[in-house]
Amino acid sequence: xxxxxxxxxxxxxxxxxxxxxxxxxxxxxxxxxxxxxxxxxxxxxxxxxxxxxxxxxxxxxxxxxxxxxxxxxxxxxxxxxxxxxxxxxxxxxxxxxxxxxxxxxxxxxxxxxxxxxxxxxxxxxxxxxxxxxxxxxxxxxxxxxxxxxxxxxxxxxxxxxxxxxxxxxxxxxxxxxxxxxxxxxxxxxxxxxxxxxxxxxxxxxxxxxxxxxxxxxxxxxxxxxxxxxxxxxxxxxxxxxxxxxxxxxxxxxxxxxxxxxxxxxxxxxxxxxxxxxxxxxxxxxxxxxxxxxxxxxxxxxxxxxxxxxxxxxxxxxxxxxxxxxxxxxxxxxxxxxxxx
Amino acid sequence: xxxxxxxxxxxxxxxxxxxxxxxxxxxxxxxxxxxxxxxxxxxxxxxxxxxxxxxxxxxxxxxxxxxxxxxxxxxxxxxxxxxxxxxxxxxxxxxxxxxxxxxxxxxxxxxxxxxxxxxxxxxxxxxxxxxxxxxxxxxxxxxxxxxxxxxxxxxxxxxxxxxxxxxxxxxxxxxxxxxxxxxxxxxxxxxxxxxxxxxxxxxxxxxxxxxxxxxxxxxxxxxxxxxxxxxxxxxxxxxxxxxxxxxxxxxxxxxxxxxxxxxxxxxxxxxxxxxxxxxxxxxxxxxxxxxxxxxxxxxxxxxxxxxxxxxxxxxxxxxxxxxxxxxxxxxxxxxxxxxx
DNA sequence: CTGTTAGCGCTTTCAC
DNA sequence: GTGAAAGCGCTAACAG
Numbered sequence: 001x002x003x004x005x006x007x008x009x010x011x012x013x014x015x016x017x018x019x020x021x022x023x024x025x026x027x028x029x030x031x032x033x034x035x036x037x038x039x040x041x042x043x044x045x046x047x048x049x050x051x052x053x054x055x056x057x058x059x060x061x062x063x064x065x066x067x068x069x070x071x072x073x074x075x076x077x078x079x080x081x082x083x084x085x086x087x088x089x090x091x092x093x094x095x096x097x098x099x100x101x102x103x104x105x106x107x108x109x110x111x112x113x114x115x116x117x118x119x120x121x122x123x124x125x126x127x128x129x130x131x132x133x134x135x136x137x138x139x140x141x142x143x144x145x146x147x148x149x150x151x152x153x154x155x156x157x158x159x160x161x162x163x164x165x166x167x168x169x170x171x172x173x174x175x176x177x178x179x180x181x182x183x184x185x186x187x188x189x190x191x192x193x194x195x196x197x198x199x200x201x202x203x204x205x206x207x208x209x210x211x212x213x214x215x216x217x218x219x220x221x222x223x224x225x226x227x228x229x230x231x232x233x234x235x236x237x238x239x240x241x242x243x244x245x246x247x248x249x250x251x252x253x254x255x256x257x258x259x260x261x262x263x264x265x266x267x268x269x270x271x272x273x274x275x276x277x278x279x280x281x282x283x284x285x286x287x288x289x290x291x292x293x294x295x296x297x298x299x300x301x302x303x304x305x306x307x308x309x310x311x312x313x314x315x316x317x318x319x320x321x322x323x324x325x326x327x328x329x330x331x332x333x334x335x336x337x338x339x340x
Numbered sequence: 341x342x343x344x345x346x347x348x349x350x351x352x353x354x355x356x357x358x359x360x361x362x363x364x365x366x367x368x369x370x371x372x373x374x375x376x377x378x379x380x381x382x383x384x385x386x387x388x389x390x391x392x393x394x395x396x397x398x399x400x401x402x403x404x405x406x407x408x409x410x411x412x413x414x415x416x417x418x419x420x421x422x423x424x425x426x427x428x429x430x431x432x433x434x435x436x437x438x439x440x441x442x443x444x445x446x447x448x449x450x451x452x453x454x455x456x457x458x459x460x461x462x463x464x465x466x467x468x469x470x471x472x473x474x475x476x477x478x479x480x481x482x483x484x485x486x487x488x489x490x491x492x493x494x495x496x497x498x499x500x501x502x503x504x505x506x507x508x509x510x511x512x513x514x515x516x517x518x519x520x521x522x523x524x525x526x527x528x529x530x531x532x533x534x535x536x537x538x539x540x541x542x543x544x545x546x547x548x549x550x551x552x553x554x555x556x557x558x559x560x561x562x563x564x565x566x567x568x569x570x571x572x573x574x575x576x577x578x579x580x581x582x583x584x585x586x587x588x589x590x591x592x593x594x595x596x597x598x599x600x601x602x603x604x605x606x607x608x609x610x611x612x613x614x615x616x617x618x619x620x621x622x623x624x625x626x627x628x629x630x631x632x633x634x635x636x637x638x639x640x641x642x643x644x645x646x647x648x649x650x651x652x653x654x655x656x657x658x659x660x661x662x663x664x665x666x667x668x669x670x671x672x673x674x675x676x677x678x679x680x
Numbered sequence: 681c682t683g684t685t686a687g688c689g690c691t692t693t694c695a696c
Numbered sequence: 697g698t699g700a701a702a703g704c705g706c707t708a709a710c711a712g
Contacts, residue, residue, distance in 0.1 A: 004483070006689055017699050022691060030697060052456040053402065054689035057393045057704050064457065072437070073418035081412070085439070094453050097412070097437040099425070113434050116392040117404065143344075227626060256626055263628065283623050286567060286596055288603065346705055357683050362707060370681055394705035397688050684711080695700080 005046045013042055025050070056118060065309060066114035068098045068107070068124035070152075075281045076298050077125070080150060083302020084123060091310060093120070102127040111136050121146035121309050126154055126194075146312040150305040151296075152196055160312070160323040162304050166196045169294040169329040170203025173248045173276045176292070176331055178211050180274055180339050182246035185213070186237050188223040188230060188254045200250045200278065219244055223254045230257020238265050245273055246337075252277035252284050255291055259336065274337040290334035297327055345386045353382055365390070396458060405649060406454035408438045408447065408464035410492075415621045416638050417465070420490060423642020424463060431650060433460070442467040451476050461486035461649050466494055468533075486652040490645040491636075492536055500652070500663040502644050506536045509634040509669040510543025513588045513616045516632070516671055518551050520614055520679050522586035525553070526577050528563040528570060528594045540590045540618065559584055563594045570597020578605050585613055586677075592617035592624050595631055599676065614677040630674035637667055 007021040014021075016035070024031045024039035042048075056062040067084060069077040085095050096119065098110040107127055114122055122145060137156055140147045149161040177185050187204050190197040201220065208215050218240070223233045230253065237244055238261070249255035255277030262273050269275060269289060277284055277293040284291035304325055347361040354361075356375070364371045364379035382388075396402040407424060409417040425435050436459065438450040447467055454462055462485060477496055480487045493501040517525050527544050530537040541560065548555050558580070563573045570589060574597065577584055589595035595617030602613050609615060609629060617624055617633040624631035644665055 004689095008689080018689085019691080019700080020698055022689095023698085026691085032697060035697080050456065051397075051458070051689050053393055053397045053458045054704090055691080057391075057397050057706095058689085058691050060704080062393070062457075071418070072412045072421070073415055075413055078411070078413035082439075089449075094436075094457060095438075096434075098435075099422075109429075116390065117402075117434060118391070118393045260626075260628075283626070286600075286623070288600070288628060344705095348705080358705085359684080359707075360682055362705095363682085366707085372681060375681080391705050394688090395707080397690095397704090398706050398708090400688080682712090684709105686707100686709090688706090690704090691702100693700105693702085696698090 004051070005048045006051070007048075010039065010042050010046055010048055013046070014038060060118075061120055062118045063092055064094050064096055064117060064119045065121045065123060066096045066098060066110070066117070066119040068100060068110050068114070068122065070102050070125065070127040071099050072097060074279075076151075076279050076296060079298035080125075080302040080305070083299040083304075084306045085302075086299075087303050087306035087310070100127045104128045108136050111140065115140070115143070115145065119145070120313060121148070123148050123150060123305050123309060125150050125152040127152070128193075146309055148305055148308050148312070150301055152194055158322055160308050160325075162301055162308065162325040162327070163196070164296045164301070164327040164329045166199035166329070167203040167206070169278065169296075169331075170200035170248070170250075171207045172203075172329070172331045173278070173292075173294055174204045174207035175211070176333060177246040177248060177274055177276060177337060178207065178213065180246070180270070180337060182274055183213065184216070184219065184242065184244045185246040185248060186219040186221070186244035188233055188247060188249040188251070188258065189220050190223060190225060190250045192222075197250055204248055223249070223251070225251035225253045227253050227257040227260070230254030231261045232257075234258040234261040235265075238262070238267070247273065247275045249275065249277050252279045252281040252291065252293055255293070255336075256283070256287075259289065259291065270335065270337050270339050274339065276331075276337050280332055284332075284334065289336055292334045292337040293332050295330045295332055297330075301327060344391070345388045346391070347388070350379065350382050350386055350388055353386070354378060400458075401460055402458045403432055404434045404436055404457060404459045405461045405463060406436045406438060406450070406457070406459040408440060408450050408454070408462065410442050410465060410467040411439050412437060414619075416491075416619050416636060419638035420465075420642040420645070423639040423644075424646045425642075426639075427643045427646030427650070440467045444468045448476050451480065455480070455483070455485065459485070460653060461488070463488050463490060463645050463649060465490050465492040466534075467492070486649055488645055488648050488652070490641055492534055498662055500648050500665075502641055502648065502665040502667070503536070504636045504641070504667045504669045506539035506669070507543040507546070509618065509636075509671075510540035510588070510590075511547045512543075512669070512671045513618070513632075513634055514544045514547035515551070516673060517586040517588060517614055517616060517677060518547065518553065520586070520610070520677055522614055523553065524556070524559065524582065524584045525586040525588055526559040526561070526584035528573055528587060528589040528591070528598065529560050530563060530565060530590045532562075537590055544588055563589070563591070565591035565593045567593050567597040567600070570594030571601045572597075574598040574601040575605075578602070578607070587613065587615045589615065589617050592619045592621040592631065592633055595633070595676075596623070596627075599629065599631065610675065610677050610679050614679070616671075616677050620672055624672075624674065629676055632674045632677040633672055635670045635672055637670075641667060 007018045011018040024036045100107040153161040192198040221233045280293040280295035347358045351358040364376045440447040489501040532538040620633040620635040
């Protein structure tokens with residue numbers, strides 16, 4: 001490793017102090033234009049590069065922010081990240097992405113790693129609402145490291161969040177199915193310890209209620225966001241004495257599984273059964289039988305998350321105010337649920 | 341920001357030196373068990389947490405490695421990353437993911453950001469082979485920061501790489517189509533400045549040659565890895581006087597576009613036209629008309645990349661030896677190309 | 681086994 | 697306008 005040039009090297013060369021060099025490089029107004037120019041010139045001549053670590057150690061700021069998501073290989077999360085990047089890069093921040101793969105253990109590990117790396121903030125979508133070991137979060141809050149939740153949040157004092165109105169999403173999806181003439185609508189739900197899934201479920205229920213359709217507990221099944229899960233749970237639904245004529249899935253992946261299973265059973269979509277998913281993953285549009293879904297404007301969500309973070313670090317105020325932004329989801333009706 | 345406790349604080353409390361505390365925390369064998377225990381206890385009692393920045397500044401190691409990919413929202417790259425993480429986490433490293441979105445400018449920016457963040461190495465898949473401004477890479481090599489290319493490489497002295505045998509991939513895909521009885525095989529190629537695409541193309545060509553099928557330049561079209569691109573280029577192919585009876589696409593996304601277009605034109609798959617993609621993205625399996633593709637074992641690739649990096653940092657040897665691992669791809673034949 | 685001391689590279693008072 | 701000096705938190709060489 002060739003010795004890196006430091007401000008001392010360039011100071012020596014110019015017969016001035018390191019302090020002056022530092023000031024010059026930071027464009028301190030007290031330094032004469034002449035010196036500045038000289039410093040800049042020699043610096044680049046010597047291939048000088050600032051050591052961010054030293055700077056960070058001194059200033060206590062690393063200009064790194066951590067983003068924690070369950071996984072990066074879903075269009076939803078990668079789009080949110082893209083949104084975050086677009087807002088943060090221009091401000092000089094760098095983004096460190098971590099995945100939890102829905103494992104609580106990794107979630108905690110990631111937070112700690114990021115803290116160790118002295119990130120200036122953490123933007124995250126929790127995978128596990130239970131995470132009783134609130135210790136980690138309290139730690140964050142105590143250390144005054146800005147924490148912002150997006151999409152999947154947890155209610156913690158002083159912590160802001162940006163989510164979508166999942167209740168509305170569930171409500172719209174279900175209402176749409178009712179408008180298409182469906183009477184027995186099943187719901188592939190998911191871990192309702194997570195607010196997002198609980199709210200989609202509640203929206204579904206409310207839509208039924210508002211349309212005088214009896215709520216049937218047996219039509220609601222917990223299903224993880226996997227194709228295979230969608231298939232299996234749908235198989236069970238189809239075997240019922242009184243099977244559903246529509247399925248509202250809390251995930252596009254399980255919706256896809258549902259569609260596969262329905263087709264295999266010989267039923268037609270949307271004539272016999274309508275299907276609506278959630279998230280508007282790109283494949284829903286690609287499919288020959290395109291899948292209706294709920295768009296969550298992930299890019300927008302990412303941008304807002306980033307701006308909230310920037311606001312927090314900018315504010316001098318000691319008393320942080322908790323903000324909760326809620327985006328409105330949009331139903332995208334496609335072939336899988338359009339009978340007309 | 342509540343003042344963080346440092347080793348000095350705990351040293352003072354115990355009436356010993358910071359050095360001793362440091363040694364105790366690092367499990368230095370020269371420290372008595374008693375002191376160690378005492379230190380550990382008070383440390384956790386005081387909520388002490390190591391400042392990685394200081395440590396990094398001192399040791400010159402940050403235990404962060406940067407991973408640069410064109411994008412994270414393709415299963416291929418996210419799987420490679422997963423593989424990298426699985427090998428690196430146990431070794432105490434942390435992974436910083438950056439996306440270039442195929443923009444050369446971002447590519448350079450990312451490298452510089454990572455260098456500034458003092459990463460211990462960079463693992464990357466280049467987006468743009470031209471990147472004439474070799475300066476950045478030379479910089480890396482000069483600074484002796486381990487650099488390893490995966491999937492998309494560039495030939496640079498002293499830089500190792502791990503790729504798949506794209507020639508073989510192209511060859512197998514094409515041979516398979518020939519075996520299915522196809523005689524006029526088109527190829528949706530891509531920017532052949534990138535080795536991967538050049539090699540897939542060359543493999544395709546060789547397979548034709550070996551089977552006495554005339555190579556027809558007009559059947560090869562440059563197509564970016566997008567669904568829409570696949571559609572458009574396929575439309576042109578179908579309009580030819582002598583249209584193809586098979587398409588080998590260098591990307592699953594353009595293969596999907598090709599399939600959509602073919603169906604729309606009223607032709608049947610695989611009866612009239614067979615299609616094979618590349619990468620084995622999950623959706624190829626999901627489709628009702630599942631798409632044949634070439635699997636690149638991305639997880640494996642990630643793991644090997646990580647291990648190469650670990651080897652490099654472990655080796656004391658000054659003279660780095662360039663290693664080039666080449667994985668063998670596997671053809672996965674599905675409905676889109678199985679006539680039987 | 682533990683203390684002393686110096687230094688990683690940079691910033692920032694406090695002087696002059 | 698610039699220099700001197702201290703310190704961010706940690707580690708490591710040297711000494712005892």
